[in-house]
Each structure stands twice: as structure tokens, then as C-alpha cells.
Amino acid sequence: xxxxxxxxxxxxxxxxxxxxxxxxxxxxxxxxxxxxxxxxxxxxxxxxxxxxxxxxxxxxxxxxxxxxxxxxxxxxxxxxxxxxxxxxxxxxxxxxxxxxxxxxxxxxxxxxxxxxxxxxxxxxxxxxxxxxxxxxxxxxxxxxxxxxxxxxxxxxxxxxxxxxxxxxxxxxxxxxxxxxxxxxxxxxxxxxxxxxxxxxxxxxxxxxxxxxxxxxxxxxxxxxxxxxxxxxxxxxxxxxxxxxxxxxxxxxxxxxxxxxxxxxxxxxxxxxxxxxxxxxxxxxxxxxxxxxxxxxxxxxxxxxxxxxxxxxxxxxxxxxxxxxxxxxxxxxxxxxxxxxxxxxxxxxxxxxxxxxxxxxxxxxxxxxxxxxxxxxxxxxxxxxxxxxxxxxxxxxxxxxxxxxxxxxxxxxx
Amino acid sequence: xxxxxxxxxxxxxxxxxxxxxxxxxxxxxxxxxxxxxxxxxxxxxxxxxxxxxxxxxxxxxxxxxxxxxxxxxxxxxxxxxxxxxxxxxxxxxxxxxxxxxxxxxxxxxxxxxxxxxxxxxxxxxxxxxxxxxxxxxxxxxxxxxxxxxxxxxxxxxxxxxxxxxxxxxxxxxxxxxxxxxxxxxxxxxxxxxxxxxxxxxxxxxxxxxxxxxxxxxxxxxxxxxxxxxxxxxxxxxxxxxxxx
Numbered sequence: 001x002x003x004x005x006x007x008x009x010x011x012x013x014x015x016x017x018x019x020x021x022x023x024x025x026x027x028x029x030x031x032x033x034x035x036x037x038x039x040x041x042x043x044x045x046x047x048x049x050x051x052x053x054x055x056x057x058x059x060x061x062x063x064x065x066x067x068x069x070x071x072x073x074x075x076x077x078x079x080x081x082x083x084x085x086x087x088x089x090x091x092x093x094x095x096x097x098x099x100x101x102x103x104x105x106x107x108x109x110x111x112x113x114x115x116x117x118x119x120x121x122x123x124x125x126x127x128x129x130x131x132x133x134x135x136x137x138x139x140x141x142x143x144x145x146x147x148x149x150x151x152x153x154x155x156x157x158x159x160x161x162x163x164x165x166x167x168x169x170x171x172x173x174x175x176x177x178x179x180x181x182x183x184x185x186x187x188x189x190x191x192x193x194x195x196x197x198x199x200x201x202x203x204x205x206x207x208x209x210x211x212x213x214x215x216x217x218x219x220x221x222x223x224x225x226x227x228x229x230x231x232x233x234x235x236x237x238x239x240x241x242x243x244x245x246x247x248x249x250x251x252x253x254x255x256x257x258x259x260x261x262x263x264x265x266x267x268x269x270x271x272x273x274x275x276x277x278x279x280x281x282x283x284x285x286x287x288x289x290x291x292x293x294x295x296x297x298x299x300x301x302x303x304x305x306x307x308x309x310x311x312x313x314x315x316x317x318x319x320x321x322x323x324x325x326x327x328x329x330x331x332x333x334x335x336x337x338x339x340x341x342x343x344x345x346x347x348x349x350x351x352x353x354x355x356x357x358x359x360x361x362x363x364x365x366x367x368x369x370x371x372x373x374x375x376x377x378x379x380x381x382x383x384x385x386x387x388x389x390x391x392x393x394x395x396x397x398x399x400x401x402x403x404x405x406x407x408x409x410x411x412x413x
Numbered sequence: 414x415x416x417x418x419x420x421x422x423x424x425x426x427x428x429x430x431x432x433x434x435x436x437x438x439x440x441x442x443x444x445x446x447x448x449x450x451x452x453x454x455x456x457x458x459x460x461x462x463x464x465x466x467x468x469x470x471x472x473x474x475x476x477x478x479x480x481x482x483x484x485x486x487x488x489x490x491x492x493x494x495x496x497x498x499x500x501x502x503x504x505x506x507x508x509x510x511x512x513x514x515x516x517x518x519x520x521x522x523x524x525x526x527x528x529x530x531x532x533x534x535x536x537x538x539x540x541x542x543x544x545x546x547x548x549x550x551x552x553x554x555x556x557x558x559x560x561x562x563x564x565x566x567x568x569x570x571x572x573x574x575x576x577x578x579x580x581x582x583x584x585x586x587x588x589x590x591x592x593x594x595x596x597x598x599x600x601x602x603x604x605x606x607x608x609x610x611x612x613x614x615x616x617x618x619x620x621x622x623x624x625x626x627x628x629x630x631x632x633x634x635x636x637x638x639x640x641x642x643x644x645x646x647x648x649x650x651x652x653x654x655x656x657x
Contacts, residue, residue: 318529319542322543326510407490
């Protein structure tokens with residue numbers, strides 16, 4: 001009988017292996033195969049769900065419906081308000097903030113100047129150093145250092161297009177801790193004092209809770225930027241420590257990075273955009289999930305399919321008896337393992353999609369309506385590819401066992 | 414007792430002074446490292462025989478006499494401790510494991526007592542299994558398998574899975590599989606061992622029919638099977654005690 005083609009032989013062997021795997025699964029001949037498929041599916045599904053969350057992190061979709069405010073801060077290692085009151089400062093801050101606010105994606109942009117300044121309550125006879133935060137309020141109130149700007153007049157009248165000739169508002173909003181220290185309440189007249197003993201009278205417009213992360217119970221007073229600059233002598237150069245950008249569009253971030261040289265753009269808060277932990281976080285999550293899935297999945301598949309091969313050595317012995325070489329038998333076993341892994345991968349993609357949907361629903365019910373995970377069509381080939389990797393790694397053991405199977409040992413039993 | 418080998422131009426299969434010893438506990442890696450003497454069992458002791466084209470040779474003997482061992486050695490499934498085997502002009506004992514496998518594919522058809530059909534394949538698929546290793550096209554495999562199933566009287570059962578076939582039908586499928594590569598030699602190990610007498614007769618009839626242009630070696634302790642052989646070699650304790 002003439003020799004056939006090698007390709008046809010390989011295709012035929014693949015068919016034998018694939019049919020065998022499917023028959024064991026569908027025909028219910030082996031519960032081990034079913035367990036293996038489920039094992040791969042769980043590993044792939046888990047990985048896709050985690051990857052979906054990572055995609056959400058990377059794309060910023062997780063906080064798409066919320067404020068995703070950014071801080072532009074000097075690149076001197078400072079990343080929180082409490083440590084940024086000294087060090088490098090940003091110049092021309094009013095004009096820069098205005099130009100940023102011109103972007104339709106930006107709701108408001110405000111320079112933020114941080115100074116520890118003495119505040120006195122003459123009527124109570126007390127004086128304390130508090131962290132005074134100078135901002136440019138907007139019509140829409142926003143929080144800075146946990147204190148709302150809602151009671152401050154919008155804009156910065158004192159700035160007056162850079163000549164600082166406008167009328168000051170003399171408004172201040174105190175945090176509860178500052179109000180407590182100064183024994184002040186709404187309507188109390190206070191005096192701002194600096195080392196050169198310049199003073200400015202301000203009236204407490206509101207007392208607000210200071211609960212923002214990063215400042216703790218530090219006493220805070222929020223005033224108009226130009227009025228703080230006037231007191232502290234930072235009008236020349238229009239200095240500020242940071243610029244706060246209020247937006248709900250994460251795509252602004254890239255543009256902000258080019259506003260000032262040697263600055264960082266950091267998110268206000270929230271796991272989705274906290275860049276202080278680095279852009280590598282989503283990638284690290286994906287890699288960790290991938291490695292875990294391959295490890296756990298491959299161990300499961302190798303163990304179960306190894307048992308399957310051991311239990312079904314007669315078939316391998318038969319193939320040997322009718323003239324199948326070790327390599328051909330190994331290919332049949334390899335295809336079986338890969339088929340099982342592939343079926344698990346397909347099921348895993350469905351599980352992963354369900355996992356992402358479930359994660360989003362749970363997150364919506366617990367922390368709000370922001371979906372923390374995102375399903376992308378790319379996850380389908382990714383899940384299948386992952387299953388194949390699991391299958392290839394896991395196949396080493398069953399294939400090794402098939403190599404070791406001696407037909408005589410089985411046939412004579 | 415060593416019988417004389419009758420060898421001529423028509424001889425397809427022969428062996429000379431074939432001996433197979435098994436050493437107990439020699440399979441583990443630890444036992445291979447240890448140098449202590451281990452007891453051995455002689456399964457086959459100096460057996461010689463020759464089988465001509467068109468001849469059916471029966472191997473008789475009680476359980477443990479060495480029938481299956483002899484068949485497995487002749488098929489190249491096992492290696493002898495001593496002696497030589499020649500199959501279709503090739504010295505089997507000089508071949509590597511891969512070479513013996515290849516020789517089996519080209520020249521030997523094996524029929525087992527327990528059929529060993531693949532449950533995931535149909536009767537047709539099982540018959541065609543050896544042709545896959547040969548790289549035959551799907552159509553060629555199908556045509557050849559169906560033709561042989563017709564020959565063994567199972568033309569209408571080609572699409573059935575082994576689970577749907579009776580024991581006799583499964584054995585006939587196994588015989589068709591053994592013949593699918595058109596081998597020179599067919600080795601059958603207790604082919605009627607799990608069949609009722611009527612079915613066994615039909616299977617034996619098939620096996621003897623195929624001997625027209627090939628050599629058939631039939632190991633059995635079933636007298637019905639042995640009566641169909643042209644001659645019968647009686648084995649006991651690994652030796653041929655009668656070459657009838």
C-alpha cells in the first residue's frame with residue numbers, strides 16, 4: 001500500500017484526538033474530562049473578570065459618571081496637599097487655569113495656593129496657624145481639602161486681570177477643626193496675619209467638615225486666591241502650588257500633562273484614577289491574573305488528563321498495536337488536552353462575561369452606579385488564547401505519560 | 414524442546430530459538446539501580462517456527478504456557494531476550510521500537526481477545542484507524558473501511574458505535590481493522606475468547622478465509638479454533654512440545 005501524505009496523517013490524528021475528547025465529554029464517559037473543562041472555564045472566567053476590571057481601570061470608564069478631578073503639581077515628589085505647601089510653585093496660575101477651563105471637557109480650573117497663615121479671632125482673643133487654601137471659586141461649588149467653596153463668591157475679584165486692584169471679598173470658609181480652634185462660627189470676623197504683620201480682615205461665611213483624605217484634622221481655611229496672594233506676597237509671578245481641574249472626562253489628563261514642564265498630573269481620589277500607584281497597575285493586575293490562571297489551570301488539567309491517560313492506556317496500547325508511533329500517540333493525547341482546554345476556554349469566556357456583568361451589578365448596588373469592569377471583544381480571543389496556553393503547558397504531563405505507556409503492559413492484562 | 418524451523422520462499426514469518434525472560438521487579442527505577450539478583454520467569458524458551466503464505470498456524474496450550482507472549486513477540490510488541498524473528502524478509506529483532514511499529518503498520522494485523530475498539534469512533538472509523546497513520550485521505554479511508562465491513566458482513570453497521578454492536582460484531586470490526594492495511598501476517602490472540610460458539614464459528618471462518626494470500630497465527634485454547642488451523646503447535650511452559 002502506497003505511502004500517504006504527512007499532512008493527512010496529522011489532520012487525521014487531530015481528528016482522532018478531538019473526537020475522543022468531545023465523545024468523553026458529551027457521551028459522559030469520563031467525569032474527569034467534564035471536571036477539567038469546568039476547571040479551565042473557571043480559570044479563564046476568573047481571569048477575564050479580573051482583566052475586565054483592569055480594562056476599566058486603564059480606560060477610566062470606572063468613574064465615567066463622576067467627577068474625576070485632577071491636580072497639576074510640581075514634579076518634586078509632592079503628591080498631597082499637606083506636603084505641598086512648600087517647594088516648587090507654578091507661575092502665572094490664574095491665566096493658566098483660565099486657559100485650561102476654556103476646554104469644553106473641563107468644568108472648572110482653579111489655582112490652589114497653600115500657606116500656613118496665622119488667623120486671629122479678636123473677639124475671642126485666640127490666634128492659631130491654619131492651612132489657608134487660596135482658590136478661584138466657581139458658580140458650581142467644589143471641595144478643596146474637604147472644605148466646600150459653595151459660600152465663596154465665584155471668581156477672584158481681587159485679581160482684576162492681574163493688577164490685583166479689585167475689591168477683596170474678605171470671605172473665608174473654615175473647616176470644623178479650624179472653627180473649633182479659633183472659636184469661630186458663621187459671621188465671625190477674623191484677621192489673616194503673616195510674618196510681615198500685614199493683616200486682612202475676613203468674615204467667616206461657613207463652617208464646613210474637613211474630611212478629605214490627606215489633610216486629616218488639619219485646620220483649614222479657604223479664601224480667594226488673590227486675597228491670599230496679597231497677604232503672603234506671592235502676587236508677583238501669580239504663584240500657586242497646584243492647579244485643580246474639575247472635570248468628568250478622563251481624556252483631559254493627557255492634555256494637562258503638557259501644561260507645565262516638570263509637573264505631575266494626579267487624580268483627586270478613587271481607585272480608578274489614582275495615578276499615585278502608577279499606570280502599571282492594570283497591566284500588573286492582568287499579568288498576575290494570567291500567571292495565576294495558567295498555573296492553577298495547567299495544574300488542574302495536567303492532573304485530571306494525566307489520570308485520564310493512565311486510566312485509558314488500553315487505547316494507547318491499541319494505537320501502538322496497529323502501528324501508531326509514539327509521536328503519533330503523543331499527538332493524539334496533545335490534541336485531546338488542547339480540545340478539552342479549548343472547550344473550557346469557550347465556556348470560560350461566557351463565565352468571564354457573566355463575571356464582569358456580575359461585578360458591575362454588585363458594584364452598582366454597593367458603591368454606586370459606576371461600572372468598575374468593562375467587557376471588550378478582545379477578551380474573547382484573549383480567553384481562548386489563555387485556554388490554549390493552559391492546554392499546552394498542561395499537556396506536557398499527559399504526553400509524557402503517553403510516551404511511557406508500554407503496549408505490552410496493558411494488552412497482557 | 415526446540416522444533417526445527419521449516420523455512421522456504423513462501424515463508425512470511427519465522428522465528429528461531431525465541432526466548433523471553435521477565436525479571437520480577439525490574440521495571441522500577443530503583444530496582445534498575447540496585448545490582449542485586451532478581452528472580453526471573455521464562456515465558457518462552459527457545460521456540461522456533463515458520464509460517465508460510467496461505468497457512469493458518471494454531472498455537473495451543475494452557476493459560477500461562479506462553480501463547481500470548483509468542484504472539485506479542487512476533488508482532489514486535491515486545492522484545493525477545495534471545496533469538497531472532499523474521500517477518501516479510503525483515504529481521505524484526507534488529508529494529509528499533511519505531512522500526513517495529515512501522516513494520517507492524519505495513520505487514521501485521523493484530524486481533525485481540527477484547528476487541529479494543531475506540532468508543533469515540535464508529536465501526537467505520539475504527540476499521541480506518543490504521544489508515545490514518547498511513548496518511549490516507551478521508552475518502553480513501555472511508556471506501557476501504559466500508560469495503561472491509563461489507564466483507565465481514567457489517568456493511569449496514571458502518572455508522573454504528575461499538576456500544577451499539579454485539580460482541581461478535583465488534584470482533585468482526587476488529588478483524589476488518591486488522592486487514593485494512595492488507596497485511597502479510599495476521600496474528601489473532603484468543604479471537605473467540607469472549608464470543609458464544611455460533612459467533613465464534615463465524616469469526617473463525619472469517620479469519621481462515623483471509624489466509625488465502627497471507628499467514629495467519631491463531632493463539633487459542635479453543636478446540637474449535639484450532640481445528641481450523643493447517644497445523645497446531647502445542648506450547649507448555651514456554652516450549653513447543655508438539656508441532657503438529
